[in-house]
Amino acid sequence: MxxxxxxxxxxxxxxxxxxxxxxxxxxxxxxxxxxxxxxxxxxxxxxxxxxxxxxxxxxxxxxxxxxxxxxxxxxxxxxxxxxxxxxxxxxxxxxxxxxxxxxxxxxxxxxxxxxLKSLQSNEVFLANESHERVIIGSNFHAYVKLSEGCNQSCSFCAIPSFKGKLHSRTLDSTIKEVQNLYAKGFRDFSFIAQDSSSYLRDLGQKDGLIQLIKAIDKLQLPISCRILYLYPTTTTFELIETIGNSTCFLPYFDMPIQHIADSMLKLMRRGANKAKHIELLESMRKIPHSFIRTSFVIGHPGECEKEFMELCEFVEAFNFDRVNLFAYSPQVGTPAYDMSQSVSSKITNMRINQLNRIIKSQFTAHNKALLGQEVVAICEGKSEMSEYFYKARLKLWGKDIDGEILINDSEICDSLGQMLPLQEGYYRILITQKKQNFLFAKALERL
CATH class of the missing domain: 3.40.50.12160 (Methylthiotransferase, N-terminal domain)
Structure with missing residues (x-):
């Protein structure tokens, strides 16, 4: 049958x-x-x-x-x-x-x-360790969601209106999921939320993320971890130091700051001023081998040329490792939707292009600095670009967001001298070439 x-x-x-x-x-x-x-x-x-x-x-x-x-x-x-x-x-x-x-x-x-029934519950779903997932896109890397919702009140964001207030899963639930995923072969983890640095605050604990880092370190697993989406008002110097001292968590700091001019930070209802942002960023930069990623909203109502130029000067001076730019998008029901002094889409696009030129120049310099270096990378299998390449990323980089290294040569061979196929996992590689925005490398050793 x-x-x-x-x-x-x-x-x-x-x-x-x-x-x-x-x-x-x-x-x-x-x-x-x-x-x-x-x-x-x-x-x-x-x-x-x-x-x-x-x-x-x-x-x-x-x-x-x-x-x-x-x-x-x-x-x-x-x-x-x-x-x-x-x-x-x-x-x-x-x-x-x-x-x-x-x-x-x-x-x-x-x-x-x-x-064939539609459901629309009032509560937002938050996965825990009891929910079986079929993880796609990797057998080595997995995302772990810490919470849903957000307690922040940014002027441009509608997420709290349909995701609700912050709702964290318990520390025990998060630890169990990491252990379950490890048992299935996963070794690289990205912890995510709308506001990761507020993890457990809804449960009365202000240092939830610090507790998580220390608890995972105690497991003594051979894994790499990074945290995405820190928020400036809930990111502390103690948290930064804890990440820097962790045995499992990489010195990867992803903190979307959205602007730098005090007038814009106030309009955007970000809760922290320019001086506080700079203090946090400089504290992150002092961590050895730190990698700092951020994002900015361009064209928010009230953004004048003066504020934009202040942002450009700051980006040029600080030299972030990665930057994402978003054009302001009006969202009904948000405070910014009814603000005056709107910025035209033409001016917004011009500003994005201007800022992008600075960011691309810095990205090129970062890639150039990697030439000739032996680094630890995560191989992710065959590249979609060509069957002749394997794709990899620095161990420090986030999956799919920070760049791709193409491996076109290898010293990893069998007893007959035939090159062995590279599997998902950690490798020591040598960065050999840079062509346009692409880095090329030789695989030296599986770790």
Missing amino acids: QFSTNYLHLISLGCTKNLVDSEVMLGRLKSYQLTPNLEEADIIIVNTCGFIESAKQESIQTILNALELRKSGAVLVVSGCLSERYAKELKEEIPEIDVITGVGDYDKIDVMVKE
Whole structure:
């Protein structure tokens, strides 16, 4: 007797926090076989992003494309932030969607698919160690979500309006998930949240992240960890020092500061002034081998040329390791939406281009400085660019966000002198070339 295979196609849009929720859904639907081909899927899930206008448009276009390409009888599920915020509009405008759910019921996806039933719980879902995930994209690296929601009140951000207040998982739950993932072979971890440095504050503990770092260090596992999305008002000098002294956590500091001019920080309701930001950043820079990443919102209402030039001068002087730029996107219901002194999209784009020139010049210099160096890197398998390359990143770098190194040569051979295929894992490599924005390397040793 032959049994037919049921196929599932997943499209996870937006941030890595969304990706973790997508992996929980795959865990609930593990009886389905994942397929990269939307046209052969029996179930299609689009986990949407609704953070800024461009993300909304991408989500809507992805839904429409899925409807156009799906085979007859295939079930289309739309979940995530966009459907949390605009469930009613989606039902009215795109009635062909079979199941619409928001950010509260990822663990009930199997029931929704079976019964073709939409659910929209009031509480935001937060995965814990009991939720099985099918981790995609790596057998070596995994994201660990610390919390959902946010207690901050940034003028431009709508996340608290649909994700709610900060809701942390317990320290014990987080530790157990790391141990479970380690047992499955994962060795590299990125800890994520809307505001990671506020972890456990909703449970009455101001040093939650410090507790986490020390608890994971006590496990004495041969792993590498980094923390994403620190917030300036909840990042302390003690936290910075704890990261710097950790045996597992890398000196990786990802703190989106969004601007540097005092007038803009006040308008943006960021809670800390320029002097405080500089104190924190300089403390991070003093940590040996530190890597500092940030992001800025450009074109926020009230941003004049003077404030923008102050930002440019600061970026040029501080020399961040990585910078992300976002054009301000008006969000209904946020304080910035009703602010006067709006900045035109033309001026915003010009400012982004101007700041990008500084950032790209610094990025080029950072890559050039790596030439000739032997470094520890994480190999992530074959590169999508060519079957002749393996892709890697410095152990310090975040997955998919800080760069890619192409390995085109290796000293790792079998007894006959044939080059062995590189597997996912830690390697000692030599950076040999830089061409345009690409770094090339030779693999020297598996660690």
